[in-house]
Amino acid sequence: MVENVGTISHLLIQAVDLERSVEFYTDVVGFHIKERTDFGDGRPLVIFEERMGLTELPADRAEAGQAVEHVAFQVPEFDALVESLEANDVTIDDGPKATSYGTSVYFFDPDGNRIECHD
Template sequence: MSENEEQVSHLLLQASDLERTVEFYSEIVGFDVTERTDFGDGRPLVKLHVGMGLTELPDERADSGQAVEHIAFEISDIDGLVESLREHDVEIDDGPKETIYGTSVYFFDPDGNRIECHD
């Protein structure tokens, strides 16, 4: 991974009231809704033009207040990252697998934030 090739790809926020949150970001903040779809697990997904997605906050995460579902980074060497994660005994939560972004791998940082890296 060389300098300037990696970048934040997208942010997925979980909302306790999805439509209220969509209204806030679209009507008040001024972000455009570019797509409404569903995840494979059935949760609704609202994509905004700024690289942010909005979905429902699952009941099991509501008590913790964990609003950020994951932060995604676009990287140039997914295989090298997977190797590094394994060498450092970082548990891979999901992947590597093909997603709409390319090959993605999901894992948690030391504070429990879910991270996605894709090529």
């Protein structure tokens, strides 16, 4: 068991209309765009300084109502977390691999929520 999971690093939300959502979060909520880039699967990605990002919602996920792409946690003992996932037969969806946050691993919780943990 991992002693300390760490803190929430960021939240990535999937939007039906990306630019409408960007305008909402910047003009209405007051967020600040940090970077515009592409997500790992090629979708456009907007990263805000406020630890949240937006990307496009794929049609196959829209039917299931999956607006949250993933929640990310920064973990102080990354290797121990990966060992715990493996020891508990948790299927790793992606990684460990180098990302813009460091080394990341992606997996699903029992309810199907996608989780990223990085060092």
